[in-house]
Amino acid sequence: MSEGVEWALHSCVNLAWSGPDRAVSAARLAAWHDLPAAYLNKQLQALARAGILTSSPGPRGGFRLARPLAAVSLMDVVAAVEGPEEAFRCAEIRRRGPGADGPTAEGAAADCAIAHAMSRAELAWRKALAAQNLDEIRQQAERQAPEAPQRLRAWLAAQ
Amino acid sequence: MSEGVEWALHSCVNLAWSGPDRAVSAARLAAWHDLPAAYLNKQLQALARAGILTSSPGPRGGFRLARPLAAVSLMDVVAAVEGPEEAFRCAEIRRRGPGADGPTAEGAAADCAIAHAMSRAELAWRKALAAQNLDEIRQQAERQAPEAPQRLRAWLAAQ
DNA sequence: GCCGGTCTACTCGGATACCGGATGTCCGAGTTGTGTAGG
DNA sequence: CCTACACAACTCGGACATCCGGTATCCGAGTAGACCGGC
Numbered sequence: 001m002s003e004g005v006e007w008a009l010h011s012c013v014n015l016a017w018s019g020p021d022r023a024v025s026a027a028r029l030a031a032w033h034d035l036p037a038a039y040l041n042k043q044l045q046a047l048a049r050a051g052i053l054t055s056s057p058g059p060r061g062g063f064r065l066a067r068p069l070a071a072v073s074l075m076d077v078v079a080a081v082e083g084p085e086e087a088f089r090c091a092e093i094r095r096r097g098p099g100a101d102g103p104t105a106e107g108a109a110a111d112c113a114i115a116h117a118m119s120r121a122e123l124a125w126r127k128a129l130a131a132q133n134l135d136e137i138r139q140q141a142e143r144q145a146p147e148a149p150q151r152l153r154a155w156l157a158a159q
Numbered sequence: 160m161s162e163g164v165e166w167a168l169h170s171c172v173n174l175a176w177s178g179p180d181r182a183v184s185a186a187r188l189a190a191w192h193d194l195p196a197a198y199l200n201k202q203l204q205a206l207a208r209a210g211i212l213t214s215s216p217g218p219r220g221g222f223r224l225a226r227p228l229a230a231v232s233l234m235d236v237v238a239a240v241e242g243p244e245e246a247f248r249c250a251e252i253r254r255r256g257p258g259a260d261g262p263t264a265e266g267a268a269a270d271c272a273i274a275h276a277m278s279r280a281e282l283a284w285r286k287a288l289a290a291q292n293l294d295e296i297r298q299q300a301e302r303q304a305p306e307a308p309q310r311l312r313a314w315l316a317a318q
Numbered sequence: 319g320c321c322g323g324t325c326t327a328c329t330c331g332g333a334t335a336c337c338g339g340a341t342g343t344c345c346g347a348g349t350t351g352t353g354t355a356g357g
Numbered sequence: 358c359c360t361a362c363a364c365a366a367c368t369c370g371g372a373c374a375t376c377c378g379g380t381a382t383c384c385g386a387g388t389a390g391a392c393c394g395g396c
Binding site: 182185 | 326327328329330331332
């Protein structure tokens, strides 16, 4: 699992705390958690391409949420950063070597019992991710650290 | 997801088809699907360390199942090959930089809302993997290719 | 014929290279606000 | 004083290095069977 997923999730919550009125640059978000700014920028670009954030260039520019946190699921962020393809990709080794049980047919991957079983488990994972949205994450974080939003806004204003 | 997981799963089913009376070497299992023998051997070693297979050296040696397929879950194989640690490991970036909301405490990872949410999804994945055992996989594969076990045994005998 | 010893072939097991992708860094295109000169 | 223009600073966006883990390979330790010589 890519490190960027964790950064992206924290950044989204931080953007929500910052408020929708002004954009926050990748450099600010990175400094808040002492991350490499240019690399975080790369991840935020992926979120922008996925339609989760909007970006604006120039001074006073930066990133802001494209839609409310409640409309962004964990799955959206993971798919944006990690890519949409499945983690377990069946290489169809059945079809190679002496053990090949027939000519290589199109769409045969669905017939592989192993690929099917792994796919089922991965579907459960994706479903669990899709069932949780970032607003729930934000609420839980605020319950554990109620002063966090205010502290972030104050720090951003002081920059 | 490591490629070796797929190889390990196929190899376990093939070992079941081969029968419990004789061991099968990594070279034979690899040739059956045209895989690199030495690397497959590495994965089988991991399965042996995990107690899923037993290994015996020398001529007539090789690997065999340590217990019935019904007693081996997909989770067991994945954990043996990929390692037991979670795919998403929280780096606790909250605790670094100006955004740190307090001194770094032991066991604070459980408090991170993001880590908790990701952990929940990964738990669903692990549960789905643990719910399926390799004997079910074997039965499904036999339904789709009933001649597969006999073909494998014949090929092994001819070697 | 039977037994003991040796020898070979085959196996796993771990140590050793190689490579692609994640990680990290850098510079250019574009925009916004500002300062300034002119009317 | 107001306006238009040039400038400078700051931002994203993508192109360019670097590092690490999965991938692939090789060689050594050990064992089981086979072969041979002796009894």
